[in-house]
Amino acid sequence: MTTVTSSDEAVLRPPALPHRWTRARVAGYFLVGLWLAFFIGLAIYLYGAWNIGLIETYGPKYWSGLKTTLTLVAISFLLGMIISIPVAIAGLSKNRFARRLSGGYVYFFRGTPLLAQVFLIYYGLGSFRPQLQDLGLWGFFRDAWSCAILAFTLNTAAYQAVILRGAIKSVSTGQWEAASALGLSKRVTFWKIILPQALIVALRPYGNELILLLKGSAIVAIITIYDLMGETRRAYAQTFDFQTYLWAAVIYFVIVELIRNLWDWIERRLTRHLIR
């Protein structure tokens, strides 16, 4: 016992690496300089362009736009999460028909732009008004808000299904076998053993998807919803002041940063048992 502690002092450290001006280091400083220049420029511009009248007029509008954006993203992300579970399970199923159905859905929504999907659901289905009225669905499709929720939900559900499917597959089959050896039913195994482990793997991709959806939501203004971007465009159209767009960028940036930090926190919390 004493021998172990006493040898601690005598350990020889490797010599410090020489501090050379390698090409990579120069390039690194240059790039950091570039970013610094960008942020300093942005800060100087926003300071110089500070206009309290503008903030007083458009601040509340930005706030309402921000609430619209956040509500839209939150609702469609959660609805998408619910829809993605059966889609992912169908994608993993032994039944070929279920697999094809799930694959086709994912194929379509991942393969086309969100902009096109929003446009098709709002304007495209809108031109089938008589048929939709016969089916009693016009009340739903008349409203831009419900069309937006539908398009965003279907889109994010496709991405989330892929994330979930990959995560479930990443849990080793040994877990299934062990649970089966313990006499647990498939259902209990899935919900209590496989899914919790899969969700840890899926957490980061979910965060990415949420961030992408948030930024993707900026296109919703084309179907007349005044989200943060819609309010920004309106403010710009009335003032022609470029800082309206800069403020929108700053707000989106801050939200993304908040989500990122929230995700870091969730991950730390969920993986406590894995830290050695």
Next chain:
Amino acid sequence: MHIMKRFALAASAAIVVLTMGAIAMDTAQAADKLKLTIASEGAYPPFNTLSPDGKLEGFDIDIAKALCDQMKADCTFVTQDWDGAIPALQAGKFDAFIAVMSITPEREKQIDFTNKYMSTPPAVVAPKDTDIKGVTKEDLAGKTIGVQGATTFSNFSEKTYPDSSIKSYPTAEEYQLDLANGRLDAAVDDRVVIDNWLKTADGACCKIVGMPKADPAIFGPGMGIAIKKGRPELVKKFNDAIAAIRANGTYKKINDKYFDFDVYGD
């Protein structure tokens, strides 16, 4: 200490980058030949629209071509989204923007305008079976009105019809779709653009219910060609050319190709 040194290095790199950017911008702004790039929206028939093979055409484009001939300029045409037209012009992406842009005080703070090359009034359009009787604030209270965003018509509608719900669309084509399929009770736009649309099969749904009084504080003296600030010689060339084609009959020839009245106004 070490961190301070790194920070100082990064900061000096920042200064180098900023200086290089400034030099690059200076050289880009030099040289001024009479080679012009003219942009238009291409979604506002009959003034500007895209032909089936994707070329710009319409009244605006014909006028611009006549002006180029008059100025002996070599012009190329590009399409530009309405929303981004003013920033793109300021960034020098093209020399002039011609797309029925009203000469308003807010816009004049950002860009310069030539004299007006046309001037047309606003109109309110609604489905044929509408119960809208007139175009006052009361007539349109509680109605949903469609407009193209970032236009004088959207500013006008928000100011004139505070009791209505104003929906703004990226181009005229989208509010026309929504008017046809019944999401909108009415729309406000240029009289000539609406007339042109009503003549098409899609426009068969609707009719003009009236012409609101054009508020000069919003609409300005008419529509001009937008040019980046600080190019008075180019503005003058355009103004001279507009006066010349008005005088020599070229304007009338183009006008008569599209309209049965003089869109120049009085």
